[in-house]
Amino acid sequence: MPLRVIFIVTVISQLIAAVGLVGYLSFRNGQKAVSDLASQLRRELSARIERELQGYFAIPHDINRLNADAFARGDLDVIGGTRGESQLYQQIVVSPTIAFVYCGSEQSGEFFGVLRSPDDGSVVVSYGNAANQYLRNYYRLDVSGNRTFLLWQADTPFDARTRPWYRQAAASERAIWTDIYIAFTTGLPNITAALPVYDRSGRRLLGVCATDVVLPEEFRSFLRNLEIGQNGQAFLIDRDGDLISTSTDEPLMIGNGEDAQPLPAHESSNELVRESAQYLLSQFGSFDSIRGAQQLDFKQSGQRQFLQVVPFRDRYGLDWLIVVVVPETDFMAQIHANNRNTLLLCLITAGVAIAIGILTARWITRPILKISQAADRLAKGDQVESISPSPVTELDTLASSFNRMTGQLKSSFDALRIAEENYRSIFENALEGIFQSSPEGEFISVNPAMAKIYGYDSPQEMIESITNIGEQLYVDPEKRAEFKSLFVNQDKVQGFEYRCYCKDGEIIWTQIDARAVRDSAGNILYYEGLVQDITQRKQREDELRKQLEELKIEIDHKKREEEVATLTASTYFQEVKQEMAEVNLDEFWS
Template sequence: MSRTDSRKVKAFPLQLVLIIPFTVQIFGAVGLVGYLSFKNGRQAVNDLADQLMNRTNTIVQQHLDAYLSIPHKVNQINADAIAMGLLNVRDRQTIAKYFWKQMQAYDLTYIGLGLTTGEGLGAARYDGKTVTIDDWSAKLPNNGRNYTTNQQGDRLHINNTFEYNNFKENWYTEPMKAGKPIWSRIYTWNSPSGAYITAATGRPIYDANQRLLGMVGADIHLLKLSEFLRRLDVSNFGQVFIVERNGMLIANSSKQETFFVVNDEVKRIKATESTDPIVKNTAKYIEQKFHGFQSITEQKKLELKLLKETQFLYVTPWRDQYGLDWLVIVSVPENAFMAKISANTQITILLCLAALVVATVVGYFTSSWVIQPILRINRASQAMASGNLKQTVNIGHIAELNTLAQSFNYMAEGLRQSFTALEKSKAELEDRVEERTAELKTALSELTRTQAQVIQNEKMSSLGQLVAGVAHEINNPVNFIHGNITHLSEYTQSLVQILHLYQECYPDEDPKIQALAEEIDLDFLIADLDKILPSMKMGTERIRNIVLSLRNFSRMDEADFKTVDIHEGIESTLLILQYRLKEKPDFPGIEVIRDYGNLPPVESFAGQMNQVLMNILVNAIDALEESFFNSQKSTPEKPQITIRTSAIDGQWVEIAIADNGTGMPEQVKNRIFDPFFTTKPVGKGTGMGMAISYQIITEKHHGKLDCFSTPGQGTEFRIQIPVKQ
């Protein structure tokens, strides 16, 4: 906008601009503080409730882990004692007294065992205080006896008789069917001392020979879980209850019971039918929200509007390794925390309003004092905008505005110097850009020309040096070993003859010599020695042949045309690649089919010709491996490479290398000899192998290199070169 246009814009006095935003900000801050105070209060309530419920939930889970592990520990102790032979299941008096002693140490309702013969016994606390002993035989009916006991656990007299069949009781049949420690069903019964709800555990028992003897079991109080929940701090204003996945109440922290008695029979209550309204409505809400209790697999944090009041809910699955799968539900009302926070929020809002009035008055007088230095800086900046860079601002009485004025003066001076330096740098930069651009163009052109040549030379030079060096280093020690094996064989035979002659001349053997001969198995040693030396000689001959093939492949001493045997080059290349052709644990190996014709000696660059054969064979191996793994190792035929050679009119030779892989599509085949074109992933192929091979055949040997491929039927490369160059 021009200077003339800027004067037409409606402007406001600086003092008004300072006061109004300041007042609006204060008003906004006051409102925001009030709002945040209320929000923070609610957040504090949520955090406090969350911490309380999380701590309560943790305490309940820890208690369940500890309390419900007791019967399984007792079963483990008893099963181990029987397996180790410390307890004899046939000694009924001793085992009954042993169970009686355990009942004194553990708060359980029953400890017992049932045998596969139908017999069994146990120690019970039916009235919640006195421990009695049950003992039953396998002969029905009226096969059981209940005994009173003295202070030492000895049987005194029979209380009553009963009929009992192990094979019809869940506490026996379920662990035996499972074959491992588990929880059986929850049992209820009524006695003169009150109602009982217990959970039964059981595990199979075996003797020292791992023969199944029966099972041991233990029952634990579940009503005592409710007593524990009522002692929690949260129970003073909230509710904690535990339900099974079918909705049946296990325990709760309210004074309402988890059961009722009808006709002297104890009936358990569903959480949705509880007489406690909080438990009932909470359970209904959870059941409706998650379509039952079965679908809850992780901890849930919920809010429920109940009786015009918000309830915070924690629903946590609890499981153990023996089959129990319960839900622990913690419910806490919001108003237990919110009353004091609401009062604090009101006080905060009143204080903020008072601060707003005071801040507005102070802002009016402060703006009048601040405006004058700002106006001076404004006038100086307008002058600089008009092109007059020689501007300075006088120092006032406000430290911050003085700093601003000094910064303005320093900026004005720096701006003047920058304009001068910028003009000089512009010319220098243009010259440097032109010079650098020319250098980059030259370097790029040179790099493009030499890159293909460098890759080819370095690849073959490194491979040739490595192969020739390895062949040379291996050849000397192998020749040394091979040459000495003949002498070693002769020396060994002479020593064996002397040994046989010694045994014939001195039939009375010395005991020490006889002991040593038996220790080293002299007869076997002599017999095996005749086999080892020929095997060693055969191995060194094999190594010498491999070294000769490596030297033929490298051809480091042949830089000019030379008459060579094409078949020898092919075999040397196959030997180098033998490790990739062999069968592997995840790959069936590649079969090489040789169909060699009668070829005359051919003039060629032997090393470069070997490079072409290597490139084509490596690509064929890669194609077969990729085809095998992409077809999930279900190819209908074994991977094969066919090598066919033939002479054409006595003037040319043809080498055809074909594989039975998946072949190449037309768009890939048309670019196979382009430099840097590759279908392999980054780092596995450079895209130069076939381009260099094409150059070697067509330019170096004045021949032809063609590719024939049909998708699904494999690929064939045909090399044709003249016999004479």
């Protein structure tokens, strides 16, 4: 790969990696910051809703305690309906979340209370007792809480003791909350705080005082005014999963009148409320299983949603769930915009860096390229001109060194060329055979004298013809194995003699003086050495050997003749001979 490309790729890769890492870390930090912010926002909103609920639903019980005390003292005439409306009026005025304040008597079911008119919001006193046959009369109250004129009278008798709020409080013998129901006066879902009233002995039930809270209107306005991101929602559900209040505008009841039923949160028309409720059901199995505050997140339409659910309980029996859900996109919009700007800046930076990198690479690599090209020409043996100086100190030093090296190499090449010519002359004109052969049995090089010894017309012919020295050249193949075995423990072999075949099949004697050339690991790379034709010497040796044998035979024959002559000339031999002559052979054998 060209140095210029390596330089550019390296610089750009580092730049892109650095920018990408910074961008990634920035994005991840942004996400973490969003998660932290969403977590804080959910906690803050849940805490605000919880505080609002505590205040919202604590006031009715405080009012009930005041009215129960007044009822027990007689300041609040529940049975006769003659006095006490001014106290209830003040409670309605100072507590805008309260819809109806009233008490019922245990004596005959008498009723006395003050409510907000559902028509114009004016304050009205209502009572029913024996004086009006328990048909409740409704009077308008002035700004002082005094009755002014009769508005209307109910058509049917009313017995407070039959109402759910009365029965539940009397049966519990303590302050309670009723279930959510539809108020017959307003047609809206209500919840009632009820408190049984006893005489001063605490044994006899005098009646029940109660306060109505209209859920959707007052508390819903509070939820709507919460800043829950751009698209976040907050809603309140009971343990059955029915909506109690929500920051949306959808109706909280299904049906009309007495047949109206609370709307289940998982059937809400608002997608965020519906998906949040369904996610909670899938996570916990039922809303009743949620016992502590939970911070969760889930995907809706591919978008992450931050959710917090907090149980809300009080000592009077309320057990609801506060749910706050905020889409991640409400927080990520600015981060995504920053990411787009970062990406654009990264692209611009990368483009500028690439351009600068290319120009810088060209400026730096041009002298190096010249040196590289000059070195390539030098390796091919071409004439090389001196490299021009460079403004870069290191490259200028490199150019100067290259120029000096070129001069030294030229001198060395000239010397080597002379040495090579001398070596080639010796190699070509030597009277002895010179060879190089591989351990596998092939000739690497031979000189003309070597080829001539074996009867080949040229060295090339011999190299091409002999592919297995042990089989094609050696008369006795075991001598080739012996030759190779000698190099196991030594690097030189001298005076090794063997018989070999010539090109025409003639057998001659040769003598080799060779050495093994090894690599750094000690493995034999090849053999090289000198070969002499010793056939004539061998023949002379054979003739001398024969002459010596014949001379030895002749010497032995003469020696025996001399020994025989000496023996026959001895006195002992003559005496034996005389005795033998005198022996009668016939008598001897008989």
